[in-house]
Amino acid sequence: MSLLKADQITMQFGGLTAVNNFNLELNKNEIVALIGPNGAGKTTAFNMITGVYNPTKGKIYFEGKDITGLRPDQITSLGIARTFQNIRLFKELSVLENVLIANHLNVKSNVFEAIFKLPRYMKEEKSMISKSIELLDKVGLGDLKYEKSSSLPYGKQRRLEIARALATNPKILLLDEPAAGMNPKETEDLTSFIKEIKEQFDLTIFMIEHHMQVVMGISNVIYVLDYGITIAQGSPYDIQNNQKVIEAYLGVSENDA
Amino acid sequence: MKKRNLILTIISIIVLAIFIFYADSNFDAYQVRILNLCAIYTILGLSMNLINGFTGLFSLGHAGFMAVGAYTTALLTMSLAAKEQNFFMQPLVAPLNSIVWPFLPSLLAGGLMAAFVAYLIGAPALRLKGDYLAIATLGFGEIIRVIFTNTQNITNGALGLKGIPSSTNLWWSFGIAIVTIIVLLSLINSSYGRAFKAIREDEIAAESMGINLFKHKSISFMIGAFFAGVGGGLLGSLLGTIDPLMFRFLLTFNILLIIVLGGMSSVTGTIISAFVITIAQEVLRFLDEPMNFGFAVVQITGLRMVIFSALLMVVVLFYRNGLMGSREFSWDKLIKLFKRNPLVKGGTK
Numbered sequence: 325m326s327l328l329k330a331d332q333i334t335m336q337f338g339g340l341t342a343v344n345n346f347n348l349e350l351n352k353n354e355i356v357a358l359i360g361p362n363g364a365g366k367t368t369a370f371n372m373i374t375g376v377y378n379p380t381k382g383k384i385y386f387e388g389k390d391i392t393g394l395r396p397d398q399i400t401s402l403g404i405a406r407t408f409q410n411i412r413l414f415k416e417l418s419v420l421e422n423v424l425i426a427n428h429l430n431v432k433s434n435v436f437e438a439i440f441k442l443p444r445y446m447k448e449e450k451s452m453i454s455k456s457i458e459l460l461d462k463v464g465l466g467d468l469k470y471e472k473s474s475s476l477p478y479g480k481q482r483r484l485e486i487a488r489a490l491a492t493n494p495k496i497l498l499l500d501e502p503a504a505g506m507n508p509k510e511t512e513d514l515t516s517f518i519k520e521i522k523e524q525f526d527l528t529i530f531m532i533e534h535h536m537q538v539v540m541g542i543s544n545v546i547y548v549l550d551y552g553i554t555i556a557q558g559s560p561y562d563i564q565n566n567q568k569v570i571e572a573y574l575g576v577s578e579n580d581a
Numbered sequence: 582m583k584k585r586n587l588i589l590t591i592i593s594i595i596v597l598a599i600f601i602f603y604a605d606s607n608f609d610a611y612q613v614r615i616l617n618l619c620a621i622y623t624i625l626g627l628s629m630n631l632i633n634g635f636t637g638l639f640s641l642g643h644a645g646f647m648a649v650g651a652y653t654t655a656l657l658t659m660s661l662a663a664k665e666q667n668f669f670m671q672p673l674v675a676p677l678n679s680i681v682w683p684f685l686p687s688l689l690a691g692g693l694m695a696a697f698v699a700y701l702i703g704a705p706a707l708r709l710k711g712d713y714l715a716i717a718t719l720g721f722g723e724i725i726r727v728i729f730t731n732t733q734n735i736t737n738g739a740l741g742l743k744g745i746p747s748s749t750n751l752w753w754s755f756g757i758a759i760v761t762i763i764v765l766l767s768l769i770n771s772s773y774g775r776a777f778k779a780i781r782e783d784e785i786a787a788e789s790m791g792i793n794l795f796k797h798k799s800i801s802f803m804i805g806a807f808f809a810g811v812g813g814g815l816l817g818s819l820l821g822t823i824d825p826l827m828f829r830f831l832l833t834f835n836i837l838l839i840i841v842l843g844g845m846s847s848v849t850g851t852i853i854s855a856f857v858i859t860i861a862q863e864v865l866r867f868l869d870e871p872m873n874f875g876f877a878v879v880q881i882t883g884l885r886m887v888i889f890s891a892l893l894m895v896v897v898l899f900y901r902n903g904l905m906g907s908r909e910f911s912w913d914k915l916i917k918l919f920k921r922n923p924l925v926k927g928g929t930k
């Protein structure tokens with residue numbers, strides 16, 4: 325059985341159909357990529373899966389359970405975490421606090437136990453801090469844990485956003501253009517970083533990416549969207565040689581010329 | 582290190598207690614009243630800052646929560662004779678007409694009632710965002726006033742309540758202010774407090790990190806309302822009389838002024854600002870009186886408020902962070918400051 329399945333999901337904004345009858349199947353420990361020109365509906369597909377938007381039509385199943393229409397926090401609690409195309413860190417807060425916040429969903433103590441520092445809460449707080457520090461060390465941000473998150477260089481902010489998503493203990497990680505704005509060297513680091521965390525955290529990864537260098541190198545399956553329609557899906561090799569994909573990316577067909 | 586700070590904190594609280602002991606018997610009634618107001622505005626400022634500053638909810642219903650707390654406390658503490666005197670238009674409803682509670686449980690009941698009302702209005706209002714929440718809570722504040730004006734047999738309507746026992750003294754007001762500071766600091770620095778700040782920083786990201794927005798906004802809103810209710814109860818008991826007109830939007834505006842000037846995410850800033858603004862409001866009272874300029878006598882009613890409003894505009898336009906921004910006082914910082922200054926004995930090492 326697939327880990328995540330989208331069945332004919334459609335998102336309409338007024339008259340615009342941003343995503344049209346999108347089907348997706350993610351199997352455990354795969355890396356699946358979603359590509360397509362700007363405005364193709366990739367982020368919208370992410371937003372439907374993570375509960376930011378309620379699909380106009382269609383169903384989404386996670387581990388066989390219907391999760392269509394759940395709130396984003398409920399979906400995250402089930403084990404689907406994400407990053408954003410435009411980095412969305414808690415800017416005024418420290419690197420460590422950013423990661424700690426992602427641990428809050430596992431806190432069992434209620435607010436009174438937290439205010440009065442009762443034993444159960446203190447235990448949770450302590451374990452959450454040591455876990456977060458450990459995670460930051462693992463992803464190479466350990467030295468920066470007390471820095472304000474917005475003071476980090478761009479590449480590190482991207483990495484922190486991924487670390488923050490990892491702190492929610494996800495089974496599936498959704499990355500929205502993780503290499504956007506990166507130079508080739510940073511992109512290469514990121515690619516190996518993604519492979520690394522996939523192994524370390526036993527993840528299934530679904531990512532949107534423009535850099536073919538990243539996508540072709542690490543994905544098992546690639547989906548191609550254009551104007552909300554899935555124009556191709558298959559292995560990196562298939563996609564590279566798919567005529568429709570080449571047209572969508574170049575904007576013209578070679579036969580037109 | 583941690584232990585040293587705790588000791589320093591305890592020493593300061595003892596020093597404050599000695600000061601209160603001294604002020605209680607040596608200050609005149611006017612000075613004591615201003616000190617009481619400073620402490621009460623500290624409580625009110627902190628409670629509003631939890632909602633508006635730390636959680637980033639633009640709520641303008643504070644006067645409403647204060648009214649609920651003030652009326653609850655007053656109705657529970659007033660003597661039966663005083664109740665009978667007040668309610669000559671319509672008798673007070675049972676069981677309020679036959680009970681008299683001590684001050685502390687009445688204050689707590691006032692806080693709990695305010696928190697309960699916050700729960701009721703939060704259910705619809707906290708689903709709104711930004712400006713809409715401000716409008717909804719502003720409306721709530723006014724509606725509470727209208728309700729209290731019309732529930733003759735509970736609140737005595739527009740006549741208000743007179744003869745509220747004056748239980749508020751420096752011990753109560755400063756004691757509760759300190760408890761408020763300790764509780765709110767503990768909350769803000771806990772996992773829940775971090776969740777509040779995450780909501781303030783970026784709702785979408787917070788929700789995607791598994792934070793239930795509505796639940797956490799409600800918690801912040803209710804705890805803020807609780808302390809607003811307690812502050813309202815203290816204020817009513819200090820003044821001895823309350824009526825619906827007291828709880829106009831102007832009251833919310835005064836508290837908003839305190840937290841904006843002090844810094845929207847600073848407990849320290851709110852405390853300093855509560856004292857400065859409360860004292861300044863008293864000192865500048867002469868502005869509303871007739872002023873003799875030699876050649877003419879001018880009286881501009883409301884000039885004092887104009888000055889404070891102008892101050893608020895200047896801060897919002899040119900000095901967004903207020904006095905403290907999100908910085909806080911800490912013993913470590915204070916000691917470092919002294920250590921850097923070689924003029925202070927033992928400062929160099």
Ligand SMILES: Nc1ncnc2c1ncn2[C@@H]1O[C@H](COP(=O)(O)OP(=O)(O)O)[C@@H](O)[C@H]1O
Nearest residue numbers: 337340342360361362363364365366367368369
């Ligand atoms: N909230 C929204 N309301 C209206 N239109 C939207 C909204 N979000 C996205 N769109 C539109 O949907 C289309 C797809 O957008 P998006 O999913 O962000 O594309 P991509 O991520 O592939 O670049 C675009 O035309 C965009 O303008």
Ligand SMILES: [Mg+2]
Nearest residue numbers: 366367368409
């Ligand atoms: Mg996008």
